[in-house]
Each structure stands twice: as C-alpha cells, then as structure tokens.
Amino acid sequence: MKPRPFLLERYFAEHEFSAPYLLCCSDCESLSIKDLLQKEPEAHERFLSLRLGYTESLGSPELRQEIASLYRQSSPEHILVHAGAEEAIFNCMHATLEPGDTIIVHSPYYQSLGEVARSIGAEVIEWQADPGRSWTLDLDFLRDRLTSRMKMVVINVPHNPTGFLPGIEFITELSRLSDEHGFLIFSDEVYRGLEYDSAERLPALADINERAVSLGVMSKTYGLAGLRIGWIYTRNRSLFRELAAFKDYTTICNSAPSEFLATLALHHRDAIVARNMAIIRSNLVQLNAFFAAHTDLFQWHEPKAGPIAFPRYLGTSVAHFCRDLVEKAGVLLLPGTLYREDLDCFRIGFGRQNMADCLEKFEVFLHRSEK
Ligand SMILES: Cc1ncc(COP(=O)(O)O)c(C=O)c1O
Incomplete structure (x- = not known):
C-alpha cells in the first residue's frame, strides 16, 4: 500500500518558503557552514580537502x-x-x-x-x-x-x-x-x-x-x-x-x-545547545506574556522541553484561523487538524531568532481582527 500524503510536510511544502513569518518550525535556529568551520582551526582546510x-x-x-x-x-x-x-x-x-x-x-x-x-x-x-x-x-x-x-x-x-x-x-x-x-x-x-x-x-x-x-x-x-x-x-x-x-x-x-x-x-555540541536553549528561554518569556494577554482566544500551557508547544484555540475552527493568519499577515502556524481531525490546537515554534518579529505580526493581525 502507498503511504497517504504526509499532511504536515505537504503544508510546509506549500508555505515554508513563501510565508515570511514562520511561527511553527520545530527546529532550532540554524548555523552556517562558516559558523561551524570556525569552531576549529584546521576545520576549514580539512573540509575543503574532503574527497567526495x-x-x-x-x-x-x-x-x-x-x-x-x-x-x-x-x-x-x-x-x-x-x-x-x-x-x-x-x-x-x-x-x-x-x-x-x-x-x-x-x-x-x-x-x-x-x-x-x-x-x-x-x-x-x-x-x-x-x-x-x-x-x-x-x-x-x-x-x-x-x-x-x-x-x-x-x-x-x-x-x-x-x-x-x-x-x-x-x-x-x-x-x-x-x-x-x-x-x-x-x-x-x-x-x-x-x-x-x-x-x-x-x-x-x-x-x-x-x-x-x-x-x-x-x-x-x-x-x-x-x-x-x-x-x-x-x-x-x-x-x-x-x-x-x-x-x-x-x-x-x-x-x-x-x-x-x-x-x-x-x-x-555544548556550545551549540547552550545557544539554542538561550533562544528558547528568551522566546518563552515573550510567549508567556503574549498568551497571558489573550486568554479569551487561546489556552496556553508551557511545555517542559523543546522548541514547540501546542496551545488550544478557543474559537470555532483552528484550520480557518491558521489559514486566515497566513493569508492576511504572512504568519505561519500549524493547525492541529494536520495531526488529527479532532484537535483544536495549533503548533507554535520558538526555536528561531526572529520569533519576536513573528509574534508582533501575529499581534497586529489579532488587533485588526477584533475591529
Ligand atoms: C518527532 C519527529 N520525528 C522525526 C522527524 C524527522 O526529522 P528529520 O526531518 O530531521 O528527518 C521530525 C521532524 O519534524 C519530528 O518532529
């Protein structure tokens, strides 16, 4: 049997490289090859002479x-x-x-x-x-x-x-x-x-x-x-x-x-993980404040690990809400329905350095929708 389409990956295929504000990524902020090669004096030369x-x-x-x-x-x-x-x-x-x-x-x-x-x-x-x-x-x-x-x-x-x-x-x-x-x-x-x-x-x-x-x-x-x-x-x-x-x-x-x-x-790895954890911790402070200001719309529960969480949307359709948000504000959240039809939650990602920008656009969208 063929596997059925991977709904989450199809969703990312549609939006990941076009939506300007990705607010549901599950990975931490990336590094460049240069960043990595600078970690050791000989690394650059060794990398260039690697045989393929x-x-x-x-x-x-x-x-x-x-x-x-x-x-x-x-x-x-x-x-x-x-x-x-x-x-x-x-x-x-x-x-x-x-x-x-x-x-x-x-x-x-x-x-x-x-x-x-x-x-x-x-x-x-x-x-x-x-x-x-x-x-x-x-x-x-x-x-x-x-x-x-x-x-x-x-x-x-x-x-x-x-x-x-x-x-x-x-x-x-x-x-x-x-x-x-x-x-x-x-x-x-x-x-x-x-x-x-x-x-x-x-x-x-x-x-x-x-x-x-x-x-x-x-x-x-x-x-x-x-x-x-x-x-x-x-x-x-x-x-x-x-x-x-x-x-x-x-x-x-x-x-x-x-x-x-x-x-x-x-x-x-210790330095890389410490940098990623610092990003996560600082983003969590902002997320806690954001959700505290919107308890009428969302139910937030701070997780124990990782760069993602799964707050509940208290409106009628989380899928419509996420579609509206990406179409009108360019902010990408991931509706829980892509995991399971009955889930009224959305995935939010906070392992990236630009989370504050994404959250600001999200806030503006909510403000406009209230009017
Ligand atoms: C729980 C889980 N397992 C596996 C994967 C696949 O990881 P990769 O894309 O690095 O192969 C992911 C990616 O999102 C994931 O969240």
Whole structure:
C-alpha cells in the first residue's frame, strides 16, 4: 500500500518558503557552514580537502563515535547513521513490521511514525495523550491492549507537538512491559537535549532496554536540519543487522560533507545547545506574556522541553484561523487538524531568532481582527 500524503510536510511544502513569518518550525535556529568551520582551526582546510567518494554505509567512524558519546551504554557499533530521522523511521518500520502486526503509537504523532506502519499493512492503534492532564499517556491503555500480535510501541519524548516529557518512572515501566510482553520500543528522541530543566532529561530508551531503538537527529536540538543526518541507536544486534541491510535499498551511505560537519557540530555540541536553549528561554518569556494577554482566544500551557508547544484555540475552527493568519499577515502556524481531525490546537515554534518579529505580526493581525 502507498503511504497517504504526509499532511504536515505537504503544508510546509506549500508555505515554508513563501510565508515570511514562520511561527511553527520545530527546529532550532540554524548555523552556517562558516559558523561551524570556525569552531576549529584546521576545520576549514580539512573540509575543503574532503574527497567526495562513497562513504561507509553505517556512517563514518568519527561520527558514530561522537553520536555514541551522547548516550550511557553505547559504543559506535550500536549507531547506524541515516539521511535524517525520516529515513531511519521508514527503514526501521520496514525492517521490523509485517502485514497483520499491531503497533501502538503515541498520539498526536509526526505522521510517518504511524503512517509507514499502516502502509505496510500493520494495524495502528493510537495511544492518545490526555490534553486535560498536560498531555500525559496512561500506561493502563497500553496494558489493556497487549496481545501476541503487538510488535512495537512508538513513543516520542520530548513530544512533537506538545512538548510533553514524562518522568523516569514512565519509561522504566514501559521498558519492563516490553521485556514482559516482547514488543519493541521505538523511541523518537529527536528533541532530547532541549529539556528546560536538565535534571528532567530522560535516559535514552536504548540505554535502559537492550532491544529498544532510540532515534536522534541533527535537525532539532542542534538546528542543523540541512545536513540530513539522523541515527538509530540500538544494542539489539539482530535488528541492527536488518536495518543496515535495508539501508542498501534507500540511501546506501551518507553525504560526506554532511558527515564531516555533523561530527564537528557534535564535538562542539555544548556550545551549540547552550545557544539554542538561550533562544528558547528568551522566546518563552515573550510567549508567556503574549498568551497571558489573550486568554479569551487561546489556552496556553508551557511545555517542559523543546522548541514547540501546542496551545488550544478557543474559537470555532483552528484550520480557518491558521489559514486566515497566513493569508492576511504572512504568519505561519500549524493547525492541529494536520495531526488529527479532532484537535483544536495549533503548533507554535520558538526555536528561531526572529520569533519576536513573528509574534508582533501575529499581534497586529489579532488587533485588526477584533475591529
Ligand atoms: C518527532 C519527529 N520525528 C522525526 C522527524 C524527522 O526529522 P528529520 O526531518 O530531521 O528527518 C521530525 C521532524 O519534524 C519530528 O518532529
């Protein structure tokens, strides 16, 4: 079966390079190649003399070493580099699922996390986060649905679009259930590292569960989406082998310049993440003030991590509201209906340096609409 259109990505394809005020991006402010090369004295020369042949299919040893150092139990042999998180999701679903399998997906979800499985012929059960309880997930929902056909449970923490971050007890119990019932945990952790309180950072699922898969990427926390470098971390050897073999049919290997730059960026990750967190924190101050001034229109809940949140729109149609806003003011929000028809929320992004400009245009639009 063909996957259905990816609604969120189609929406971005329509607006991302034409709307002047992007207020729903999920990545942090980007860096230039020059910014990265300035981080080390020899980097510029090394980059220019890089040869552009095929690269090692699993990822360059230096890059895999840097990625492995993000985790507690990993070594480079547990890291498989992909073209973005998106390729890793596609390949992992194809390498593990068969028609007739069941998977449970944390909902609302970044569409590929459920749609690829559905296109393979798996039954997809949505594990709906509770908006009334800060978007928490109820483990009893999962316990009640565990059957022998349950192949995989997909979670996304910190969560797109709500910024939800569970406590350690949640993932510990999830891991225990996985051991007891045999399902695989696919943990999308592409926003890991952007917790507002670093004490709340969760261990990667693959660190606490030997069969689990943790997904990471350069796009979000590090603001380097254009590199198209993502990875799977797993200590599950048989799955690792299957994933490596599957990649021969998608990208074979990664872009050499991207691997070089990703290695450099990860080597200097503390400085990059500190800069991105400073942008997020300063933007959050403005967002809190903005939403405090518009409680008649929006219900705001500050998340715990990441550069996005999912406030509720209290008017009649969030889709119409967002369309009106981009057409009349050039400000792009993402209606929650692109995640799930029944959601009256919108995604707002605050990892970019121009957020104040976007918010100002948003404010002017609201002011005009009141008249
Ligand atoms: C939760 C989640 N997973 C995966 C991805 C895909 O990341 P990338 O575009 O870097 O491949 C995204 C991108 O928005 C995401 O939000």
